Amino acid sequence: xKDTSMRSHMSRRHLLKTGxxxxxxxxxxxxxxFAGAAEEQAKPRRSAAGPAKAVIEIWMWGGPSHLDTFxxxxxxGSDYCGPYDEVVNTVADGMQINARLPMMAKQAGKFSxxxxxxxxxxxxxxxxxxxxxxxxxxxxxxYPSIGSVVSKFRGYDAGYKGLLPPYVxxxxxxxxxxEEGFLGPKYKPFATGGDPNxxxxxxxxxxxxxxxxxxxQSRRELLHSLDxxxxxxxxxxxxxxxxxxxxxxxTMILGDARKVFDLSSEPDALRDRYGRxxxxxxxxxxxxxxxxxxxxxxxxxxxxxxxxMHFNSMNQKLPQMDQGxxxxxxxxxxxxxxxxxxxxxxxxxxxxxxxxxxxxxxGGRGHFGACFSSLVGGGGFAGGHVVGSTNKKGMEVxxxxxxxxxxxxxxxEKLGIDPEGTLDNGRGEKVPITIASEGKxxxxxxx
Amino acid sequence: xxxxxxxxxxRQSFRLPWVFIVVMLGLGVCDAEQGGGKAEVKxxxxxxxxxxxxxxxxxxxxxxxxxxxxxRVQEVLKKQGVTAARTCSDEVxxxxxxxxxxxxxxxxxxxxxxxxxxxxxxRAKLIDxxxxxxxxxxxxxLKWCDLLRVKSEFPVNLxxxxxxxxxxxxxxxxxxxxxxxxxxxxxLTSSGSNFRVPxxxxxxxxxxTEPEAIAEMVALTFMGVRTEYWSDTNRKELAGFFSxxxxxxxxxxxxxxxxLNPGSSRPLALVFPDRKKVIIPAGDDPxxxxxxxxxxxDNPWFSQSISNRxxxxxxxxxxxxxxxxxxxxxxxxxxxLLQYLQGELVASGYDLKHLFRLxxxxxxxxxxxxxxxxxxxxAAYFAHYTMRRLDAEVLxxxxxxxxxxREKYWSPIPEPFTFIPEDKRTITLSDGSITSxxxxxxxxxxxxxxxxxxxxxxPTEFQRLYMLNSKDMHGRIGRSPMLRDIISRAxxxxxATIRMVYLGILSRRPTDQETAMVxxxxxxxxxxxxxxxxxxxxxxALLNTKEFxxxx
Numbered sequence: 001x002k003d004t005s006m007r008s009h010m011s012r013r014h015l016l017k018t019g020x021x022x023x024x025x026x027x028x029x030x031x032x033x034f035a036g037a038a039e040e041q042a043k044p045r046r047s048a049a050g051p052a053k054a055v056i057e058i059w060m061w062g063g064p065s066h067l068d069t070f071x072x073x074x075x076x077g078s079d080y081c082g083p084y085d086e087v088v089n090t091v092a093d094g095m096q097i098n099a100r101l102p103m104m105a106k107q108a109g110k111f112s113x114x115x116x117x118x119x120x121x122x123x124x125x126x127x128x129x130x131x132x133x134x135x136x137x138x139x140x141x142x143y144p145s146i147g148s149v150v151s152k153f154r155g156y157d158a159g160y161k162g163l164l165p166p167y168v169x170x171x172x173x174x175x176x177x178x179e180e181g182f183l184g185p186k187y188k189p190f191a192t193g194g195d196p197n198x199x200x201x202x203x204x205x206x207x208x209x210x211x212x213x214x215x216x217q218s219r220r221e222l223l224h225s226l227d228x229x230x231x232x233x234x235x236x237x238x239x240x241x242x243x244x245x246x247x248x249x250x251t252m253i254l255g256d257a258r259k260v261f262d263l264s265s266e267p268d269a270l271r272d273r274y275g276r277x278x279x280x281x282x283x284x285x286x287x288x289x290x291x292x293x294x295x296x297x298x299x300x301x302x303x304x305x306x307x308x309m310h311f312n313s314m315n316q317k318l319p320q321m322d323q324g325x326x327x328x329x330x331x332x333x334x335x336x337x338x339x340x341x342x343x344x345x346x347x348x349x350x351x352x353x354x355x356x357x358x359x360x361x362x363g364g365r366g367h368f369g370a371c372f373s374s375l376v377g378g379g380g381f382a383g384g385h386v387v388g389s390t391n392k393k394g395m396e397v398x399x400x401x402x403x404x405x406x407x408x409x410x411x412x413e414k415l416g417i418d419p420e421g422t423l424d425n426g427r428g429e430k431v432p433i434t435i436a437s438e439g440k441x442x443x444x445x446x447x
Numbered sequence: 448x449x450x451x452x453x454x455x456x457x458r459q460s461f462r463l464p465w466v467f468i469v470v471m472l473g474l475g476v477c478d479a480e481q482g483g484g485k486a487e488v489k490x491x492x493x494x495x496x497x498x499x500x501x502x503x504x505x506x507x508x509x510x511x512x513x514x515x516x517x518x519r520v521q522e523v524l525k526k527q528g529v530t531a532a533r534t535c536s537d538e539v540x541x542x543x544x545x546x547x548x549x550x551x552x553x554x555x556x557x558x559x560x561x562x563x564x565x566x567x568x569x570r571a572k573l574i575d576x577x578x579x580x581x582x583x584x585x586x587x588x589l590k591w592c593d594l595l596r597v598k599s600e601f602p603v604n605l606x607x608x609x610x611x612x613x614x615x616x617x618x619x620x621x622x623x624x625x626x627x628x629x630x631x632x633x634x635l636t637s638s639g640s641n642f643r644v645p646x647x648x649x650x651x652x653x654x655x656t657e658p659e660a661i662a663e664m665v666a667l668t669f670m671g672v673r674t675e676y677w678s679d680t681n682r683k684e685l686a687g688f689f690s691x692x693x694x695x696x697x698x699x700x701x702x703x704x705x706x707l708n709p710g711s712s713r714p715l716a717l718v719f720p721d722r723k724k725v726i727i728p729a730g731d732d733p734x735x736x737x738x739x740x741x742x743x744x745d746n747p748w749f750s751q752s753i754s755n756r757x758x759x760x761x762x763x764x765x766x767x768x769x770x771x772x773x774x775x776x777x778x779x780x781x782x783x784l785l786q787y788l789q790g791e792l793v794a795s796g797y798d799l800k801h802l803f804r805l806x807x808x809x810x811x812x813x814x815x816x817x818x819x820x821x822x823x824x825x826a827a828y829f830a831h832y833t834m835r836r837l838d839a840e841v842l843x844x845x846x847x848x849x850x851x852x853r854e855k856y857w858s859p860i861p862e863p864f865t866f867i868p869e870d871k872r873t874i875t876l877s878d879g880s881i882t883s884x885x886x887x888x889x890x891x892x893x894x895x896x897x898x899x900x901x902x903x904x905x906p907t908e909f910q911r912l913y914m915l916n917s918k919d920m921h922g923r924i925g926r927s928p929m930l931r932d933i934i935s936r937a938x939x940x941x942x943a944t945i946r947m948v949y950l951g952i953l954s955r956r957p958t959d960q961e962t963a964m965v966x967x968x969x970x971x972x973x974x975x976x977x978x979x980x981x982x983x984x985x986x987x988a989l990l991n992t993k994e995f996x997x998x999x
Contacts, residue, residue, distance in 0.1 A: 125601040125860075137602045138655045140663070142895050165908070175882045177601050178893050185903050191884060193918075205912025208921055215984075216916070218968075222988045225964045229994040232501055232817050238834065239993055242906040249911035427675065 052379030052414045053340040054290045055150060057298045058283075058325065059174075060347035062305025063127070063372070065365050067353050067394045068314055069321075070373040071115045072098050076393045082311050082355050082363060092384035100318040103326035109384045110329045110338060111377025112446045116388025116397040117346070119404055122367040124305070125176045127348035132174070133181065134405035134434045141425055144181035145174075146408050147296040149433060151187050153417045155295045162293035163257045165190040169298045170282045182426040189298065196263060196281035203261045206252050216254060260292045261285070270331070275323040283324040287331055290341050304347055307364045310355070329377060342379030342411055347372065353394040371397045374407060380414050382446040403437035410443040502958055504999070505533040505815045510540075510570050516809040519784040520829050530820040532831035535813055537562045538955035539999065540570060543832070544807060546998045547761055548577040550586035550841045550874045552848065555950045574807045578800055585874045588618040589840060590760065593902065594668060595634075596652040596894040598879035599860045603652045603894070606701040607858070607865055607878065609641045613652075614877030616645035627753055627797035628742040631669055635738040638706045640697070647705035650692055654895075658686035665689070668897060669741060670720070671752035671773040684718040688737035691715075707732055720748070744793045748773075754788035757802045759899070761812060763833030763998075764826060771899050780827045816999045834997045836904040839889035840873040842996070847873075849952065849990070850923025856881045888913060914991050924983050924990075934979050941969050948982060952989040 067073050072087045073080055086099035090108030097105060097113075121127045129137055132145040144152075147167045155166030169189040173179060180187040193204035200207055230239050251257070263271065263281060266288075274280040279301055286297045301321075306313045325345065332338040350372025351365035371390045377383050388400035409419035412433065419442070422430040500507055524531055535543065541561045545553045553561075561569060577583060592614060596603050599610050620630050637646035650656075653664045662685040666672045674682050693708035715727040719740050727733050741749050752773060759765035766785040767773050779785055788802060795801040806812050816832040818825050826833055837845065847853060856867035858881050865878060873886070879894035888910055890903030914920060924930065929951050937944045945965045949957040957965065965985055972981035989995055 125604075129601065140654055140660065140896070142602060142893065172884065173887065175884075175887075176880075178887065185890060185905055185907050188888075188907065188909070190909055191888075193884070202918055205909070205915065205917045208916045208918060211916070211921065215980075219984050219987055222965075222968050222984055223991050226961060226988050227992055228958070228961060229504070229992065229997070229999055232504060233834070233993075235818075235821070236834065238836070238906070238997075242911070242993065242996075245906045245908045245911040246915070248908040249915055252908075252912065253916050 051340055052342045052411075052416075053154070054294065055147075055296045055342045055344070055379070055411065055415070056286045056290065056328070057147065057296070058343070058345035059298055059300050060304045060345065061174075061300055061302040062124070063347035063349040063351055063367060064304040065306070065310070065314070066115070066350035066368075066371065066373040066390070068098055068310075068318075068351075069101065070097050070113045070375060071350075071390060071394055072096060073353070073392065073394050076353070079355060079357075080353050080393050084311070084314075092386075095384065095386050098318065100314075101322045101326075103322045107326045107329040110333060111343065111375050111383050112381060112385040112387060114374045114376065114387045114402050114407065114443065115371075115390055116400050116402050117350075117372045117374045117404075117407065118397050118401045119349070119369050121369040122349065124348060124367070127367075127369055128174065128176050130404045131346060131348050131408075132177075132179070134403075134408040141427075141431075142177065142181040143431075144183040144187060144423070145179040146411065147189055147298055148180045148183050148187040149412070149417070149423070150296040150415060151189075152183060152423075154415055156186065160293075160295070162295075163255065164252065164260065164289065164292060164294055166295040167298075168192065168289055168294050168296070169300055170285055171195065171278075172300055174298075174300065183423070184426065189296075192261075195278055196261075196285045197276060197278045199264055201261050201263060201281075201285070205249065206257055207261060213254060220250065260288055263288075270327075273323075274327045274331075275320055277320050277324075279320050280324040280327070283328040284331075287328060287335075287337070290332075290337060291335075306351070307361060307366060309362050310351070310365045311363055332378060338378040340379060342376065342381065342414060344374065344376040344407075344411065346374035346407075350394075370395065374402075376407070376411070376443075376446070379411075380447070381410075381443075385446050387443060387445050401439045402443065403439050405434040405437050406439055406442050409434045409441070410447060413442060414447065500533070501815075501817055503536055503955055504539050504817055506536040507533065509534060509810070510537075510567075511808055511810055511813060514805070514809045515787055516784065516805065517811050519781060519787055520809075520811045522783065523781045523828050524830055527822065527824065527828055529822040529825050529828055529830045532814040532817055532819050534810065535815040535832065537569075539815065540813060541573065542954040543998055544570075544573060544577060546837065546841060548574070548586075548803070548807065549580050549582035550589070550838065550844070551582045552845050553954055555947075555954075558950060558954045570813065571808055574804060578803060582872075582874065584618060584622045585872070586841075587621045588614065589874050589876070591617050591621065592877065592879070593892045593894060594897045594899075595649065596879070596897045597648075597877060598652070598894045599858060599865075600880045602654045605641070605648055605651055607860060607863065608701055609645075609648050609651065609703075610878045610880075612642050612645040613648035616648075624798065624800050627792075627799050628749075629797070631749075632738045632742055635665070635669075635741070636732065636735050639704065641701075641703045641705065642699070644705075650705050651694075651703060656692070656694060658689040658692070659683070661689040661692065662686040664897065665737075666720075667771055669752060670748040671755065671767070671771045672748070673772055673774070676774055681720070685720055687715065687717040688733045691733060707734075721746075747789075750789040750793050750797075751785065753799075754792050754802065755785060756899075757799060758785075758788060758806060761803065761806050762829060763835045764829070768827070769899060771897075780824070781829070784829075832999070834999045836906070836997050838902065839886045839891045840876065842889055843885050844873045846920075846923060846990070849927055849929060849986075851926065851928045852919070852923050854883065854885065856883060858882055885913075885919075914996075920987075920990070924987050927986065930982055930986055934975070934982055937978055937982075941966055944978075944982065945969075945985065948985050948989065952986060953992070953994055 067081060068084050074085045074087050084098055087096040088099045088102055088105045089096055090105040092108040095108055095113065119127065119130045121130060126137055133143040135143045151167035160166045167189040169191045171192045171194055173189055173191040179189055191204065194202040233239055263284060266284065271284065274284040282299045286299055289297050303313065303317060328343065332341055349367055349369040352368045356364045356366065371394065388402055389398045390396060391398045412419040419434045421433050423433055425431045541553050541558055545551055561573060566572065595617065597605065597610055597613055599605055599607050605613060633646045634649040637644050639647055641648050641651060650661060653660050659682055662682060663674045666674045666685060691707050691709055693706055695704050697704060709729060712729045714729050715733055717727060717733065718724050725736060727736050740746065755765045755767050756770045759770040766781055767777055767779050791805060792802050811829055814832050816834045818831045820830055825831060843854060853869040854873060855869065856876060858865040858878060860880055867876065892901035895901060933944060933947045942962055945962055946956055949955060968984065969981045972978050
């Protein structure tokens with residue numbers, strides 16, 4: 001497997017040479033670093049303001065099979081398709097997907113497929129990092145995920161005043177690397193915990209059962225009266241920050257934020273349409289978060305790392321995925337939110353096209369970074385198109401390779417964030433948000 | 448230490464050969480320039496804050512004799528016109544020293560025994576006991592694993608078996624208090640399998656295996672220096688010592704051999720960071736030549752960096768700060784102090800525990816955290832103890848101790864998957880890749896690069912939400928055996944009940960004023976149920992106080 005992405009990364013050395021902290025020809029010491037220098041943040045150059053305001057990312061944790069979802073190969077034979085030899089024609093011209101996604105087929109005018117995604121990496125952690133940051137690891141710094149970058153430029157730096165944090169993960173954060181990277185903890189996502197398919201959806205720290213508002217208030221008063229160390233240190237900057245955080249926390253605990261998470265206020269029929277399972281209700285929750293101004297929502301959709309008995313898992317997962325995702329597109333469109341909301345869906349890679357029938361896999365698929373499919377719609381992206389293609393057996397990209405940075409860069413552009421703008425890496429250096437790939441670049445075909 | 452001083456120092460630095468500057472810093476010759484800053488003293492108006500003894504944090508006793516550390520700290524404070532904080536009370540001391548030395552809260556019994564003791568040597572004796580506790584080994588192994596980036600996956604990839612072997616090796620070194628120079632030499636010069644010679648994992652715990660990446664890590668870890676401020680030439684020179692390291696896989700899953708591959712038969716001409724040249728005959732290990740240069744007693748980088756780190760670990764602030772950003776234009780706030788610590792470390796044969804004991808027994812360490820001066824550099828001159836939020840691992844252990852709850856730690860990284868027995872404390876975790884939302888939220892270090900600052904102690908609203916209102920916290924308060932016991936033993940004497948909750952959570956007795964405020968909250972609590980909810984409210988409030996969340 002060739003690792004094509006590695007060649008496109010810019011070395012840190014190169015950045016040092018070109019960056020703000022450029023060498024001034026002094027041996028040993030080539031940069032003067034003052035406290036506060038890091039405060040000065042790079043503002044991205046605004047490209048033509050995109051129409052998109054929010055993003056819903058459906059992260060298929062573990063890497064879904066491209067053959068069994070959006071890039072079916074019914075002609076490849078049962079060694080490749082296993083039992084999935086049927087496809088369904090979607091409402092989009094010439095776009096066919098796995099027959100087990102009939103509801104998605106009806107919504108195909110609202111999204112496009114990129115079938116030629118590639119980065120060549122077969123390890124979860126590196127592939128996830130690539131798909132989340134558009135960067136190859138190894139240049140000595142850890143870049144932020146797209147969610148953290150959006151929460152910075154379209155959230156905190158843009159005067160965000162939402163009820164909830166601008167970057168929310170349903171329900172557990174990624175776990176393999178820290179989303180905020182060098183941007184720091186302010187840009188971490190808020191992970192809700194709990195399960196939106198349960199009533200109530202016990203959102204970490206916001207919704208707790210059995211504590212009345214009156215008791216919350218009286219506890220809060222007690223806490224303040226017993227804050228002896230705080231009173232003894234009235235000038236502590238740490239304590240002031242802590243107090244500010246507490247203020248914000250109470251706004252969420254006692255304010256309207258709770259209502260946002262209350263799915264029981266939604267009509268039962270619509271809840272049924274999304275599907276009464278964690279994924280379906282997460283999709284609905286994501287829509288409500290968009291309505292309440294949240295900028296970036298990740299649905300961390302687990303269970304796609306199907307090494308063994310792959311088709312059994314898929315039989316169970318595909319109907320839920322179909323129901324939740326299709327209803328999300330439909331519902332967003334009906335409410336007029338789709339034009340301003342980007343929905344994208346991808347795993348960190350695809351899965352081996354050839355089925356592993358033998359023990360211990362018993363019909364399994366391994367990791368496959370050479371090609372895979374990602375989906376994007378809404379927020380100004382044209383629907384109904386297929387970008388790129390793979391060969392007859394889905395083994396390699398045939399046409400128009402799309403690299404992670406091309407895909408993420410397109411989303412940035414639609415959000416009005418210049419993909420070639422810069423970020424401060426916390427060491428006083430400005431680094432580009434994305435760097436050019438060796439492919440044809442961003443998805444102009446569908447923008 | 449304001450910007451103009453910094454500039455002045457830099458300008459001078461540029462005119463001098465850099466090696467000269469480094470030597471001066473190492474010897475503390477820059478005293479007048481660095482610590483003093485004559486211009487700066489004139490600008491700062493120093494107000495003395497006169498307030499009566501602040502209970503329960505301060506004490507007017509002097510429980511330990513003045514030490515050399517204190518004399519050197521006092522000298523600077525006097526010169527700068529900074530008033531030092533008072534001594535911390537015994538109740539503050541026992542909690543602080545437990546958290547700083549063993550990452551663990553004292554039990555109620557330990558607190559009562561200590562604060563009721565009239566032994567004049569009680570603080571020194573407690574320090575000696577703590578330095579020999581099992582948790583000392585756990586906690587300092589954890590800290591070393593942060594710096595050495597012990598992690599299964601991303602961005603360094605040691606993989607679980609390598610992590611286990613490396614962690615055990617580090618733990619053994621901490622446990623036997625291996626001399627620091629020996630420890631470092633072993634890390635720098637080992638060759639072999641990552642499973643069988645665990646120290647070789649040092650060279651695997653780095654992003655990228657290019658000599659320059661290794662050199663960057665070596666300089667950061669053992670010299671406290673960031674080579675990004677070096678010139679290209681200097682970086683390449685240092686990298687030369689690591690240019691013959693090679694790696695190869697074996698048939699064993701994730702086994703890797705780190706070995707020396709001389710490449711050519713020509714001798715290697717290299718330059719040390721102090722500009723001295725060396726010719727290494729073909730076949731000799733350049734890593735050994737570097738290690739021997741590094742750990743020499745007269746190499747200021749080595750002893751300075753580690754002495755400063757130990758001071759930072761215990762005091763919350765380096766004499767050079769950040770402790771892993773040593774460079775000519777980052778001033779030493781008290782050169783005489785650092786010089787003394789270095790001298791002591793070298794003379795003791797690089798005995799880190801000796802340095803711990805020295806610092807912990809000083810009056811400077813035992814100062815209160817309440818500043819008695821509003822001088823802007825009071826903290827930098829160590830005029831009071833620097834408060835820090837509990838480490839994520841220490842905090843979750845403390846909460847689980849209170850609630851009798853357990854964390855389910857595991858890692859999906861193969862092979863094999865890792866599951867941690869539930870009775871293991873968090874400070875014993877070896878692998879930075881263990882999945883934990885709590886540790887992520889409370890700023891466990893990423894172990895990306897091994898900077899001290901990777902441990903994140905800034906508060907966030909998410910942390911606050913967790914502490915104030917999460918299911919976990921309500922569960923702990925609802926089920927805490929300690930609270931249940933207090934409630935079941937409660938008599939009409941409400942003050943006794945309140946006192947027990949304070950001792951159990953804050954490791955101290957409440958002040959009269961606090962007791963009065965809690966009594967007001969308890970008023971109207973009818974029957975056993977009323978008492979239970981009042982006690983739970985109190986426990987909830989105390990767990991959310993700054994006093995609980997911070998080392999103070």
